Every structure is written in C-alpha cells, then in structure tokens.
Amino acid sequence: MIIVMMQGASKEQLAEVKKRIRELGYKPHVIHGETRNVIGAVGDERGKSVLQSLESMPGVENVVPILKPYKLASREVKPEPSVVEIAPGLQVGGDKMVVMAGPCSVESEEQILETAHAVKQSGATVLRGGAFKPRTSPYSFQGMEEEGLKLLALAREATGLPIITEVVNPRDVELVARYADIMQVGARNVQNFALLKMLGQLDKPVLLKRGMATTIQEFLMSAEYILAEGNRRVMLCERGIRTFETATRNTLDISAVPVLKGQTHLPVIIDPSHATGHAHLVPSMSYAAVAAGCDGLIVEVHPHPEKAASDGPQSLRPAEFAAMMKKLAEFAKVAGKSL
C-alpha cells in the first residue's frame, strides 16, 4: 500500500501513521516529496483490507493499494493457462473452443430434446438450459426446478452432450450437482459468497458469470472464493455490463477477454445472448469474441423464440445457430483454435 499524507501533515502525524503501519505487521518506508510525503507499507497486503482504515488517521489523505488482492486466480501465482476438464475428452481452455448452447429455460421434453439435437448437429459440445430461473418479477415463470433438471438429464442421455445449468440457492447445490456437469452461477449471484463457498467444496466445474456492475478485480475475487475452498475448475463468463446505453440489453465488455487473460489463468467464456439481448446481434458478437481470444461461448437457442417463456428476443433459431457455427469455425481457425 501507498499511504499519501496531506500537504501540511505534521511530523507527529507522520510518526503516528508509521507506528500504526508497524503494528499491523508492515514496514513503513517514507518518500519525502516536494509538497507532501508518501509512505510505502512493505509486506503482503493481500486480503488485509484493514490497512485501508489508515485513511481515518489525522494527516492521511488517502491510501492506494498496489498489489492485486487475489492470489490463486492470479497469473503471477500460476502463469500457465488452466485447462478445465468438463467430461472425458472435453476440455475448456486449450486449443479447442467450447460452445454451450440451448434455451434460456427448459420448458418441456419436446422443446429441450429438439434443441439438444439441433445444437449438437451444429457443433455445440455442451447443452445449456435453466431449471431454476432468477427472474426480476415474482410473477414471471420461475423455471421447472427439479423437473427441468430431469429433462436436461434426459437430453444428455439422448445426445451425449454434458449439461450446464444454473444454481441460485445454496440449499439446491446438492440437488443441482446430482444432474449438472457444469454448475452455473448467474450474474445476480456473483457476490453470493455463501453459494460460492459451497461450490468451492464441490468436485464439479463451475461457470461464474460476471455481474452487471462487477469490476474485473471484484470478478476475480469472486473466483478466488471458489478456488480458496479447493475447487480449481472455474471458468469465467463475461455477459455484458450495465451502462447508460439502452440500444443493447447490456454492453458486452469485449476487452474483458484480453484483460482477464493477462491477469488470470482461468478460461474465459463469452455470453453474447445476455450481453446484447437481441438475436440478430449474437452472431457478430460471437465472431468478435472468438477473434478477441476467448475460450468459448454460451449461446441461447430456442426452436420458437416468439413463444419462449423467457428471453425469446435474444434466442437464435436452430437454423440461425447452424449458420453462425460455420462462420465461427473459420474465425476460430484464424485465432489458432478449432471448434
């Protein structure tokens, strides 16, 4: 940490701050500037937010952290990229892109089977589908719950595709884990630390979605919650952040791909469906994501978007998805990967 003293802070104030820094287990190192002094507090500051409290001391202007606060998620601790095993022969984070596709919500046996077969044929390698739906309105469809999980399992059996589905309540972790191959944490739960800790104790891959107002640093801290409990199979998912722009549902922060790649070894997945909110924007954003260097996509596909129980406007029809996958393969190749 760097502690910036106020212009005009007294010698006594400086001495008090240095004393307090030592009490907290750091070594103070003063730089005498032209108009003010700054103090470097040498020591491992990660996780010790308590240094921030020095801002309350007389004569202190502000406290500037220097180290990144995450460890296990950091490239400094583990420089080589992590490859997350989903199922035998299916890995995320290596040379092969993963495409997870399927409806926002599981709605019926017919719907999920039709979609599963369609997305598999187009090259998807994981089936997505929501059984527990976190909906803004208590009056909206809340998902088929365990019945939905059973239908997903049925579709897995029929197609061989591993399944990813969201868990929203710590109470349901065990239940969802009985069915899912990948546990999904939605944007609204990115700082649901109770849920993250439980997922950290599972032996299952986790897809962690960034929240609408989550900074990259906070996002990695949430991943750290899972990693710190022992589960190292964590994938990060950028799905759009909230900005002033209303032409899209959210704003896809495409630069999160190289930024995350620079800071963490964890794989990075892009969700172009929630990011844009409009099906016609999904293909171009998928191409962009692949060109930017992501490790995979999670895409909403529905056989009849105009009748979907949720997120219809952002769902591709199977034929649109098929067309997109062809083009995607070409972009992936230039990016040095394959589908």
Added chain:
Amino acid sequence: MIIVMMQGASKEQLAEVKKRIRELGYKPHVIHGETRNVIGAVGDERGKSVLQSLESMPGVENVVPILKPYKLASREVKPEPSVVEIAPGLQVGGDKMVVMAGPCSVESEEQILETAHAVKQSGATVLRGGAFKPRTSPYSFQGMEEEGLKLLALAREATGLPIITEVVNPRDVELVARYADIMQVGARNVQNFALLKMLGQLDKPVLLKRGMATTIQEFLMSAEYILAEGNRRVMLCERGIRTFETATRNTLDISAVPVLKGQTHLPVIIDPSHATGHAHLVPSMSYAAVAAGCDGLIVEVHPHPEKAASDGPQSLRPAEFAAMMKKLAEFAKVAGKSL
C-alpha cells in the same frame, strides 16, 4: 404493451402479430401511422414478460411496456404511505425520522456496547451491526456470525435499542430472525430471490438495500418478491449506485427519494456511509437526505475507525455523530418531521 412494427412490415405480418396477441389473452388495437403501424395490446401485462417475445416475430421492430410491472409495492394499489412498526412505539414512515446507527461489523462486546450507548445518547433509535459480512475478498474478516448476534442482543438489553443486522444466506434466516428486530438485505443480495422469498414469509420488518446497478423499477420488483409472500413490513434503502465517478465509493442517488415516494408507499431510508465511503461526507449527505424527504438514515459509527475490521474510512466517531444529530434535528423540523 405497445408493439412497434417495422416500416414496410407486410399486412400478413401485422395479422400474425395481432393473432399472437389474441392467443396470449390481450386485445390488439392498431394505430395506422404515417410511416409505420403500432399495436396496443390491451390487458393486464404485469408479470407477463412473455409479450416481450413478440420481438422475435417477423415485421416487429420492438415492444414497449407501458404498465409498471409491480403491483403490491405500487402507490396505484395503495396510495397512502405505509408505516412500518419496528417495536412498540417505534414506527418508520410516519412523522418521526428513524436513525439506525452502529458499527459496520460487530467486533467485540466492548466495541458494540460502547457504540450502542453512544449512539443512543445522541438520539439513534435502532442499533446497526454486522454479524455475517459479505466481503469482496475471501481473505477479509467475515464477521463474528452467531457470536456477533449474541453481542447485538446484549447491546439491545443494555440500551433498549432494537437491532438491525444483515442476513446473507437463506440457510441463516431462522437464526438471524431469532436475534434481529429488523432483517437487512444487503446490496449484493437485492436479487437473491430465494432469500427474498424466505423473508417474505417472516413476521419481521425487512430493510431492503438497492444494488449497485439496480434500477428503481428492478428495486421495486425485488420488494414485490417480499410483499407477494405476505410480509408487508418492507423498507427500501438507497445506498449509492455505481457510476464512473471514483471520488466517492458510490454515487448517492438522492433523487431516488422523491422518485420512490412517487411510485411506492414503502418507507425510504438513506445510507450515506456506503454511498460516499468517506466519513467527512456523511453529515452533509445526511442533511440532504432529510431535506429530500426520506424517512430515515442508517449510519456507520465506530469508536475507533482507524482500527475497524471493515469500513473504517466511512465510519463516524461518536462525537462526530452526536454533532451531526443536532444539526439533523433542525433540518428534519423544516422537512416537517422530528427525530
């Protein structure tokens, strides 16, 4: 809902959309414009997000909702303000302002008792203190948990002040409810719907904090989750939203006070501590909140901010809090209220 057709949409497309509107239980009503047609779908659209899926139909440009999606939280359903009873003789939402004060985290018996006595003497009527702390970093202090709840109960006994404390995990609702007089939902859990539903089934007042990127409308939908389960003692709390500005921890959306007052009958509380992140900004923001017409404040007070386990920089010292309360009483009087 208003369905806006594309310029150049065909008669057949218009007919298809009208047909689908009828299937969904609404009456279509077409307005033939100069360059395009729009269709009003007449019927109660609240909670039926399914109409939004019409955007996927050929010829449809976009779908514009007209009605507010909440009911029980709405002033249209209940025009008179709700008064929430906290304890015998202590009501929120009437002529008397409530001031909840105390440390971010309960840290020790001495700390919570010292603070409780101090804030009571200055005129606070509720004691705040965190026992379960949602922290960005897994390495930060996570709260004293049940031990903290017991210390809060001790402080209540010693001072007579009812206590408010946060619950972060649906699993802990029962435990926290055994101790707390007001259940607090933090900003990170504003869309933790599993938690909201459980709180809706309690017979306890709930303080619901707005999330960092929660719109007013989403905020009221989250309140609706609690109300819809039967618990009508809900208080809303604005605590700053996330913007580009970094001079403050968050940006206090002070206009949320009159906006909420216009749309809902629920009481509105302001948290100037989390909103600003700096103790020296808390008094002026408290005055502003009262002048804007809020029903109360929740303020962080700590006897030794420079040693606080969390949120030291934004905590007032007891003497600072006492000075603020005096001035606050004067502003409250002009606003037609008393402390």
Added chain:
Amino acid sequence: MIIVMMQGASKEQLAEVKKRIRELGYKPHVIHGETRNVIGAVGDERGKSVLQSLESMPGVENVVPILKPYKLASREVKPEPSVVEIAPGLQVGGDKMVVMAGPCSVESEEQILETAHAVKQSGATVLRGGAFKPRTSPYSFQGMEEEGLKLLALAREATGLPIITEVVNPRDVELVARYADIMQVGARNVQNFALLKMLGQLDKPVLLKRGMATTIQEFLMSAEYILAEGNRRVMLCERGIRTFETATRNTLDISAVPVLKGQTHLPVIIDPSHATGHAHLVPSMSYAAVAAGCDGLIVEVHPHPEKAASDGPQSLRPAEFAAMMKKLAEFAKVAGKSL
C-alpha cells in the same frame, strides 16, 4: 507519481526506469517490496502527463499519479472560499445563496418578461434564459440567438436582475459578453477547451457546468483552463451525470457538493432541473442541494411548461417556484445561509 514494477522485473529494467525518471526531471526513490518494487518519482508532476508514458517501458506494470493535477482551482493553493462578484451587491460563495431562475429558452418578449417579474418576486436574484441552444437534434428549435439576448437585456432593464445565458461557440463569445452578466458553459462544452480559454480572457463571471460523464477531477481541470488564462470568477455547476438509471433524465450527484468543497475554493451551484428532468422532483432536490451546502441554484421556470419550446417537462410554473422558494429559505437558514 508511483511507478509499480512488474513482479520479476529485472535489475536492468529497474535501472532503465530510474534513468528515464531522472531524464524527465524527477528524483527516483525505490521501495523494495516483498514481491515487487515500486518507485516514487519525486518532483512536481502536475500537468506533466509525460510520466504516464513510462508505462510503455519494459518491466513497468503501471503508473499511479499521486498529486492532484490542478493548481489554481485547488484548496491547497487557496484555502479560503472564493466569493464571485456578479453585480454590485450580488456575490456568490458567501453567506447568501444565489438563485438563478428562468426559462430554458427565451421564446418571446412576453414570455421572458412575465417570467422575469415572477421569479424576481419570489426571490430569485439572477434571470436565466437560453438564446443559443445546443440541441441534440438539428431539427429542434435552436434558440433566438441575438434577438434572444436583446430580450434578456430588456428583461434585465425591466427587473434589475442580472442575466445568465449560454455561449456555445467561441465565435459568439464577444457577442454574448455584450449582453450577459454571467457566461454559462453548458455540459456538452465542459471540455471545449477553445471556448474555455476565450472565457478565461474575459472580465466576466463564468458558470461552468459539469458534463454528463465528467469526473470531479476532469471538471476541476476544465475550470483550471479558465483560471489559468486569468479569469478568477469561475462558478462550478453540478447538473446530473449519466448513469444506467432512466427514472430521471440524469442522476444528480449530490455528493459532488461536499467533494468539490473539499478540493476547491470555487463556489458550487446545483441545477436540479436538468439533473432530474421532471418538474415535480425539482423542489426536493433543491432542498437537498441547500442542505448539502451548495452556494446556489439554477432552476428552470416557465409560465406555460406544456407549451415550452424546450425542456417543458422539467420547468416549474411560477406558482410552484414561489412555493419552493419559501421552503428553501427555511432550509437555507438551517444551513447557515440566507436567500
């Protein structure tokens, strides 16, 4: 500046950075940390953004500025508040609040005279009115231009109220200055540096509005452009920033009042009309602004808002303005000021 070296940066890289720091006229001061080194560059860094370029050197992770980049606007240079003289006996920044009121646009002699008399009677001490209107659409009313300035002058003559009006084009500075008592810079021009420099050479007070996405620091840098040219009569105006929230036109950043008061000696004015976009929110936001410690308000008042050529929905009717001013006087008194 603090230069943070990468973990694993070599001795040679450190030496190169130190050398470059010296070349740029600073003294390097290395702190050897546990996992990385940081270098303090001692010297007056203000305005020399060139240090930031060190980020391009091998082994450098990032560069953290320590000093505030403004000087003349800073409280460190001039601790006591500036009082800006508008007209004989009319000062902004002292014990007396200023209220500037009037229509968004000057539309006719009748309209501006009627408004001027009305706002004067209610206690306003400056008349506002736009003659050059920066409008988002080229097809919207663009203002009456010089004709509008003449009508403002007429209203000044009739009422004795000094007038404030916006200038949008450096070319028009001289023209507007012939009529106006205060030159207003609108939010869209907060970084129109050519305009700011010209205003800095005038002998007229300037009201500088914050832009929709301007940080506090950038805002003060824009003020610095005016101050650096010699004109010290600068007033700052917060008028709402752009956020994700759409319930209000902008989000009034009320905490900008104490933040600015802490960093600069310049007076701070609040514009609750543009901040909220809705007339019914203007009174409560005006009260909040006064309670927060601002030096004045600029408020839109129109005799017939439903017929206004611009910004009707956010304009108060004269009777509403009169009622607000009464209450405002009471809040001002508690805040230690008078109207």
Added chain:
Amino acid sequence: MIIVMMQGASKEQLAEVKKRIRELGYKPHVIHGETRNVIGAVGDERGKSVLQSLESMPGVENVVPILKPYKLASREVKPEPSVVEIAPGLQVGGDKMVVMAGPCSVESEEQILETAHAVKQSGATVLRGGAFKPRTSPYSFQGMEEEGLKLLALAREATGLPIITEVVNPRDVELVARYADIMQVGARNVQNFALLKMLGQLDKPVLLKRGMATTIQEFLMSAEYILAEGNRRVMLCERGIRTFETATRNTLDISAVPVLKGQTHLPVIIDPSHATGHAHLVPSMSYAAVAAGCDGLIVEVHPHPEKAASDGPQSLRPAEFAAMMKKLAEFAKVAGKSL
C-alpha cells in the same frame, strides 16, 4: 409518440390532451386500456421535441417516442450502405477495410516521417496525427498546431498517404481543411454543434467520434447535423464509452458495430487505442472489431511510446503494428473483406 395517461385521469384531461395534440399538427388516436388510456399521436414526430412537453399537462404520466429522430442518417431513408471516397482509389464502407495509423500527436518531422513510412509499409492506407490536441490539463502539450499540419502534409507527400487530423475549434475549420484529407471530430466535440454545422458545409470527408457518454441515438443525431448541411461523407467512430470499469481507459462498445450497421448506412470505424488505453490490448480488440463487421480502424502507432508527448501507453511500436496487420488480414478475409 405514445402519450400514457395516468390511472384515474379524468375525461376532461383526456380531452385537453387530445386537443393539444391536434393543435400541434398530429392526429390523436386513443386506446382505452383496462387501467389507463394511452394516446397515439399520428404524424411525423421527428425533430419536434415539443410533443414531449405534453408531460406537463394534468393527467399525463409520460410520453414515449416511437420514431427514430434522425432521417438522413437512417437506413430507412437510404437502405444501401454509403461508400465514402477519401482519395482517388481509396473508399471506406466497401469491401476493402481502411486502416488509419500514426501517432497521437505530431511531435517532429523525424517522428512523423518515420511513423508514416512504417505504417505504410505494414499496409495502413491513411496517416493519422494530431496537430490540435484537446487535453484535459491546460498544462499538457497542446499540439504543434499549424506547424503540425505542415509536417503531416510533408509526410503525405513523402508517402502518398492521405491524412486525417482533428479540428477542435470552428475558427480553425478552414485552416485544417487546407491540409487534411479527412476532418476528425473528437469524442469531446461530438455535440459541438457549431463545429458540426461548419463541417457539414465542407466538401471533405468527416470522421465523427462518439463521445464518452453518447448514446447510439445521440451519436446518429450528431451525424445528422453534418448530413443536414449537405456533406454526406460522414464516417462514424466508436472509441470506447465511459463505464465503472477502470481496468481499461474506456469500455469498447463492440456491439455498437452491428447496432449502427442496422440503423444507419454510414461506415463504422473502430479506435481500439483510445478504447483500451493499453497497447497490449490493441491487437485483440482490432481483430474483434473486424470480426464484428466494422469498415476500418484508427490505431495509434509511435516509434518510441515511452517518450511520446501524449498517449504513449496506448501506442503500438511499428513492429507490433506490422505483426498485427498480418493477422488482421486473415480475420478480414473471413469477414469477407480485404485490407
């Protein structure tokens, strides 16, 4: 426009609003809903913001615009993409991508010539370089002004590359136009309408940058200012918007590419340098932009970024630029274009 009446608005209020709609030249068309009425105002509403003022009438809840407010920029008026001619044989908006490259600021003859030769050799077809620099700080380097323009012209002569440079003051339009092949409007001037109008009267292509907080719709309205004056050679440039995220200088709104392509016929250029603020993020964002379907890039290249007078950290070295261009060509090919 759709005028939404309040629940409980009276018949008389409805009649008054209908009357006012007719006075303004529209035909009112009432839809009687279950809980409230809405009125469609039929007529060409574009540019007539005056309808918005109906919000001030008793009984009106709010006014919802339906039509896009721009005309000449719209795909509805001109469905086929516009191809902008820069120089003989150099067109933007067709099958060939344009890459504009060069330093942020022109600093010396040697610097601009070295850069111009280097970027040409790597395949850039336009040379960029700033002579008038809008800088946040009045103490920062403000550009070489006319001297810089002359050096740009020299570099054009030496390499044959057309030049793009920024104009910030309406007063300088004529001067800059004497040298530049493309007139650049920077983000800070996106709503400098005086400047836009003057550029609309020129016979020169204009590159209009989106502002940090400019919505897509406002961006197109700014383009409309230029088009409406007669100049149809307008190119749009997305360069990052301001969000809460600080890991990048701005957040590249990559979805602006397909959104703009859907709404306007004007070419879309991406500036990955200002969007990210870090040179190491520029290549991946350039690839993403091309995959997303943009018509070109504008990229900062500097022979010695660590010594640049401005924007060093985001400037590529010539060798880095050369490597990027090779990969870019491959992505462009998949996107159906060539460099």
